[in-house]
Amino acid sequence: KAGVTQTPRYLIKTRGQQVTLSCSPISGHRSVSWYQQTPGQGLQFLFEYFSETQRNKGNFPGRFSGRQFSNSRSEMNVSTLELGDSALYLCASRAGYEQYFGPGTRLTVT
Amino acid sequence: AQTVTQSQPEMSVQEAETVTLSCTYDTSESDYYLFWYKQPPSRQMILVIRQEAYKQQNATENRFSVNFQKAAKSFSLKISDSQLGDAAMYFCAYRSLPYNQGGKLIFGQGTELSVKP
Numbered sequence: 001k002a003g004v005t006q007t008p009r010y011l012i013k014t015r016g017q018q019v020t021l022s023c024s025p026i027s028g029h030r031s032v033s034w035y036q037q038t039p040g041q042g043l044q045f046l047f048e049y050f051s052e053t054q055r056n057k058g059n060f061p062g063r064f065s066g067r068q069f070s071n072s073r074s075e076m077n078v079s080t081l082e083l084g085d086s087a088l089y090l091c092a093s094r095a096g097y098e099q100y101f102g103p104g105t106r107l108t109v110t
Numbered sequence: 111a112q113t114v115t116q117s118q119p120e121m122s123v124q125e126a127e128t129v130t131l132s133c134t135y136d137t138s139e140s141d142y143y144l145f146w147y148k149q150p151p152s153r154q155m156i157l158v159i160r161q162e163a164y165k166q167q168n169a170t171e172n173r174f175s176v177n178f179q180k181a182a183k184s185f186s187l188k189i190s191d192s193q194l195g196d197a198a199m200y201f202c203a204y205r206s207l208p209y210n211q212g213g214k215l216i217f218g219q220g221t222e223l224s225v226k227p
Binding site: 045058088090092097104 | 201
């Protein structure tokens with residue numbers, strides 16, 4: 001089985017722009033979660049989607065949004081980028097108790 | 111709200127020796143899951159071991175074992191016969207039991223483990 005894939009792997013954006021990141025879960029997994037990893041704040045939960053519905057949401061501003069498609073692929077969008085949004089964004093798909101993580105998208109905001 | 115604390119930002123171990131990484135957590139829930147994840151320089155998060163809170167027996171996976179003390183809310187990871195490939199950032203994580211909470215992991219700040227040859 002193919003693992004969780006994330007595209008793009010690296011991204012450089014300018015402050016004020018918006019960005020969309022993509023995550024393809026392991027085949028058959030219906031749950032996709034997103035996390036932000038920064039040196040200062042560590043790993044923080046953004047949101048979870050299950051069967052195209054947002055099921056959980058972390059404590060992030062409304063600029064962070066996501067969606068899930070019928071094939072379970074998920075996208076997250078960040079609007080009006082700020083310098084502090086520079087981070088590694090990880091997605092994970094889940095079956096049962098275990099989450100399987102993708103390699104991440106490294107976003108740099110300049 | 112649940113919190114996870116790893117008090118050791120960095121640890122070092124000699125190859126073939128044993129090292130223990132500490133983790134404490136705070137929760138008012140009685141049932142939950144605890145995990146240790148490994149993140150090597152490639153940044154790929156890998157599950158090392160999991161523990162269900164309702165199980166008294168400590169989990170073991172090959173050279174990795176945990177010491178789960180539910181009353182003390184402590185969950186340490188022991189790595190035996192350390193290998194160079196064990197060098198990585200290790201994260202302790204908490205998950206609530208209900209399936210609809212399963213997509214949310216609460217992570218500690220991580221412990222950077224270096225292995226000396």
